[in-house]
Amino acid sequence: MRLADSILTQVHTGHRKLTERTWSKGSGDRRTRTWPEAAEKSQLRGVTSVCNICGWRGRGFEGVKHSESALCPVCGSISRDRFLYWCWTQRTAYDPRAAVLETSPRMGQLYRDRMAERVDYTASDYDESAHKAVIKLDLQDMALPDASVDVVLTPHVLEHVPDTGRALSELFRVLKPGGHVFLQIPLPQARTMVPTEPEYHGDWTLVYFRFGWDLADVIRSHGFACDTLVTSELRDAAAHGHCWVHDGPDCDVDDLVAGADPAAMTVIADAAQAERHGFQPGYQFVTFDLHKPR
Ligand SMILES: [Zn+2]
Numbered sequence: 001m002r003l004a005d006s007i008l009t010q011v012h013t014g015h016r017k018l019t020e021r022t023w024s025k026g027s028g029d030r031r032t033r034t035w036p037e038a039a040e041k042s043q044l045r046g047v048t049s050v051c052n053i054c055g056w057r058g059r060g061f062e063g064v065k066h067s068e069s070a071l072c073p074v075c076g077s078i079s080r081d082r083f084l085y086w087c088w089t090q091r092t093a094y095d096p097r098a099a100v101l102e103t104s105p106r107m108g109q110l111y112r113d114r115m116a117e118r119v120d121y122t123a124s125d126y127d128e129s130a131h132k133a134v135i136k137l138d139l140q141d142m143a144l145p146d147a148s149v150d151v152v153l154t155p156h157v158l159e160h161v162p163d164t165g166r167a168l169s170e171l172f173r174v175l176k177p178g179g180h181v182f183l184q185i186p187l188p189q190a191r192t193m194v195p196t197e198p199e200y201h202g203d204w205t206l207v208y209f210r211f212g213w214d215l216a217d218v219i220r221s222h223g224f225a226c227d228t229l230v231t232s233e234l235r236d237a238a239a240h241g242h243c244w245v246h247d248g249p250d251c252d253v254d255d256l257v258a259g260a261d262p263a264a265m266t267v268i269a270d271a272a273q274a275e276r277h278g279f280q281p282g283y284q285f286v287t288f289d290l291h292k293p294r
Pocket of ligand 1: 051052053054055056072073074075076077
């Protein structure tokens with residue numbers, strides 16, 4: 001083995017051992033600590049991409065720049081998972097005792113185990129699920145006590161719920177004062193619409209609503225404060241009229257950007273952060289931060 005390779009192997013082993021020690025010690029903000037599994041598979045040179053969920057570092061995510069792609073090879077996150085997680089870690093202080101509910105997480109058991117080491121974590125699903133440690137939950141009728149949850153992470157679920165208002169009322173009820181809901185949905189055009197033909201997502205769940213920017217006002221009408229979190233790329237596009245080319249009926253990007261109000265957006269990731277963590281293209285990354293007043 002060449003000397004340079006040998007040194008690199010030693011550095012890699014040292015990095016992995018240090019990560020294991022740091023993880024098991026459990027100090028600091030564990031939401032941003034690297035998993036030992038990620039240290040094992042990370043590159044140390046020429047890194048362009050970093051997973052903000054598991055800490056994996058490498059030369060590009062797998063797949064293309066799309067909210068449903070750019071896969072992390074360790075935790076299995078796609079880019080919209082990482083954006084939701086980013087919003088949570090940027091907008092709330094770390095509390096290892098925080099009761100965090102995630103509705104229908106895409107990622108599997110390793111992710112759920114690591115989350116349970118980071119916070120008081122519960123995953124829920126609407127359907128009976130094969131995963132262990134999952135509770136069955138209907139957002140419109142949540143079997144949880146009042147003011148019992150600190151944070152709800154809800155990726156791409158609300159568009160599949162028939163009664164938006166009931167779901168928002170239930171989220172408000174179960175949230176503790178001062179708590180947050182990070183609500184992520186696809187935003188295919190500027191104003192909320194009911195699909196004109198039956199529309200399904202990949203897992204064959206029916207879409208009841210194609211939400212638009214006006215969802216923020218609906219959220220506020222249920223008692224929440226609400227911020228619309230975006231990347232700087234999307235805010236700048238809304239301010240200066242730049243637009244993307246998007247083929248296909250799933251998104252009318254011209255309408256989405258033309259109907260956006262840059263003053264109503266809160267930038268949560270700059271261009272460098274979006275590039276590093278794969279929050280691109282900008283128009284596919286919108287998350288609402290619902291905050292229950294104290
Ligand atoms: Zn990852």
